[in-house]
Amino acid sequence: MVRSSVLLAMLGVAAAQTPPPEQPDTVIRINVNLVQMDAVVTDAKGNLVTDLKPSDFEILQDGKSQVITNFSYISTRQGAPAAAPPAPKKGAPPVPPAQIKPSDIRRTVALVVDDLGLAFDSIARVRGALEKFVDHEMQPGDLVAIIRTGAGIGALQQFTADPRMLHAAIDRVKFNSMGRVGISSFGPLGGDDGLGAAATEERNEVFSVGTLGAVRYVVDGLRELPGRKSVVLFSENLKLFGEGAMNQRVLESVRRLIDAADRSSVVIYSIDPRGLQVFGLTAADNTGRMSPRQIAEVPARRSAEAFHSQEGMVMLAHDTGGLFLYNRNDVSGALRQVLADSEGYYLLGYHPDAATFDPRTGQPRFHKVSVKVKRAGLSVRTRAGFFGNSDRGVPQVAKTRAAEIGHALRSPFATGSIHVRLTPLFTEGPEGSFLNTMLYIDGRDLTYADEPEGWHKAVIDIVAITFGDGGQPVDSSDRTYTLRARKESYDQALKGLLYSVSHPVRKPGAYQMRVVVRDASSGQVGSASQFIEVPDVAKGRLTLSSLVVKEVAPEPAAKEPVEGQIQTPNIQGSAAVRIFGQGTSIMYGFEVLNAQAGAGNQPELESQTRMFRDGKVVYEGKVNAVPMNGQSDPKRLVAGGTLKLGPQVARGDYVLQVIVTDKLAKERFRTATQWMDFEIR
Numbered sequence: 001m002v003r004s005s006v007l008l009a010m011l012g013v014a015a016a017q018t019p020p021p022e023q024p025d026t027v028i029r030i031n032v033n034l035v036q037m038d039a040v041v042t043d044a045k046g047n048l049v050t051d052l053k054p055s056d057f058e059i060l061q062d063g064k065s066q067v068i069t070n071f072s073y074i075s076t077r078q079g080a081p082a083a084a085p086p087a088p089k090k091g092a093p094p095v096p097p098a099q100i101k102p103s104d105i106r107r108t109v110a111l112v113v114d115d116l117g118l119a120f121d122s123i124a125r126v127r128g129a130l131e132k133f134v135d136h137e138m139q140p141g142d143l144v145a146i147i148r149t150g151a152g153i154g155a156l157q158q159f160t161a162d163p164r165m166l167h168a169a170i171d172r173v174k175f176n177s178m179g180r181v182g183i184s185s186f187g188p189l190g191g192d193d194g195l196g197a198a199a200t201e202e203r204n205e206v207f208s209v210g211t212l213g214a215v216r217y218v219v220d221g222l223r224e225l226p227g228r229k230s231v232v233l234f235s236e237n238l239k240l241f242g243e244g245a246m247n248q249r250v251l252e253s254v255r256r257l258i259d260a261a262d263r264s265s266v267v268i269y270s271i272d273p274r275g276l277q278v279f280g281l282t283a284a285d286n287t288g289r290m291s292p293r294q295i296a297e298v299p300a301r302r303s304a305e306a307f308h309s310q311e312g313m314v315m316l317a318h319d320t321g322g323l324f325l326y327n328r329n330d331v332s333g334a335l336r337q338v339l340a341d342s343e344g345y346y347l348l349g350y351h352p353d354a355a356t357f358d359p360r361t362g363q364p365r366f367h368k369v370s371v372k373v374k375r376a377g378l379s380v381r382t383r384a385g386f387f388g389n390s391d392r393g394v395p396q397v398a399k400t401r402a403a404e405i406g407h408a409l410r411s412p413f414a415t416g417s418i419h420v421r422l423t424p425l426f427t428e429g430p431e432g433s434f435l436n437t438m439l440y441i442d443g444r445d446l447t448y449a450d451e452p453e454g455w456h457k458a459v460i461d462i463v464a465i466t467f468g469d470g471g472q473p474v475d476s477s478d479r480t481y482t483l484r485a486r487k488e489s490y491d492q493a494l495k496g497l498l499y500s501v502s503h504p505v506r507k508p509g510a511y512q513m514r515v516v517v518r519d520a521s522s523g524q525v526g527s528a529s530q531f532i533e534v535p536d537v538a539k540g541r542l543t544l545s546s547l548v549v550k551e552v553a554p555e556p557a558a559k560e561p562v563e564g565q566i567q568t569p570n571i572q573g574s575a576a577v578r579i580f581g582q583g584t585s586i587m588y589g590f591e592v593l594n595a596q597a598g599a600g601n602q603p604e605l606e607s608q609t610r611m612f613r614d615g616k617v618v619y620e621g622k623v624n625a626v627p628m629n630g631q632s633d634p635k636r637l638v639a640g641g642t643l644k645l646g647p648q649v650a651r652g653d654y655v656l657q658v659i660v661t662d663k664l665a666k667e668r669f670r671t672a673t674q675w676m677d678f679e680i681r
Contacts, residue, residue, distance in 0.1 A: 034349050040380070055374075060371075117208070128332070143159045370382075423437065438576055466512070467513075578676070598664050608659045611643075655677050
């Protein structure tokens, strides 16, 4: 495959995927020894109450009082609520997001847009609320994902603190004409969707189960993260009744989702974005064939229809301890209320009766749990109950190659005991756009078998899939490598391995790459996932390729990575790891695409570098002209520079940003920027 060789000579890896830490005791547990539930207590004004004691609570399971044996209050606040960073001024380059560590996570929120169950006008309101949240209300320490129920598994947005990635996800939130809701919430009178009533009900049932399945997928993935998590579901149609009868299939899906949420410590909040509804006649209604009595019954019928459309959302919120918010024209305000509600909660635990998990019937029974607060004037919300099925009895993933790799690929998070780092890098060549990807594998996590004459052997599987923004796979590979090394090569392999691959990108858009590394001997796996935006270079606007950063080598540089081959370079200061020492000189490189040319076919480009730590500027370089350096094509220039990290620079995580300005371009498209993270030790 074709690659841009000049840029690939500096190829590196972006942000590390840190595996989630071990789950602390704050995670909800359901087993034969302990049932642990969370509860939110508020006063008459809706404010959180944080000073209660065990004696202020009463827990009942199936109507029987329980003795509280575990009690604590968990606050997700880190001191006073942090102020969101101000939005950049119009025309100013965006500020790179601060790198977030597991210990820094304040809130974990999945914003699930049910495009299978939202009308055209509701989609617009939800998009506006999401944009406002990302631009003005997202706090430092927030880990957020924006997910569409109508998209494939590949379109599952990675949990991130990067506003660019969230905006890319919001851009893909559009009206789904294949959903169970039309242009408006109520179909016009006299209209015909081409389906009979029974067929319409069956179609709505199938799509409702699809919505619940998508939310269940998110909930199951959230189980791997510590603490209490929030799922916010934007929907307007989740019926539990059809034609006057209970829809058993949808109801069962709701109950199973609630149980999964309980075991994953997930609280589900549901928001109906329709706002205050008008149930009377509209201009779209055709009443020509209706009697006066039928016309008079329209408001009551539509009111009942709206009520039934919310049944599933009410149940999901109520039974997981969340809120159902409706009849509000301010969707952004509803989202703010949801996030404020997740600031703190109580953990209440008790030892259940042995009969709770009695397996004699073969079917786990649902146990109702209620929590009461004895102090007057307070309200409490908690989970409605759980199935008598112990967490310890949950079936484990089958220990087969396909099952282990499949489980890791389906997870929306970096998982496993093998530490890997992944970066897809965008670059543009004469033949078009490419994604050049490098995977770093920590060699210490692999199992090596000792062989005669000092040789050591490891066998690893590497599976990589690239998904487009619609969830469709656009590229994949599945390869097995046998590594044999001894002496110095073995010592080097323990420090880390690099895997390089490149493939063309046929069209611009947002892409997600998922990679799984599996140790064939131990069955241990590691996975990583990264999103990358491939710009539309054909539009002719100023664009930068991905930024690569590495240490200026004090000795001859290692050979260029060979695509599809495992290598063992000097890792520490390489572009693959980017861990630099104080006083080190680093180099950075990038491509400038679509620069405008002036007299003599010469561009007028300026560049500036900035360095950030914790979202704040710690270094700002001078504005310098970008030289041509003998390059003849202003539409495709390779540029870069070097920086000296002074001995006084503090150790920690940093982000290097490059800003390029084209003085000949129109003001709207005059500036482009890229950034890359690194660490100083």
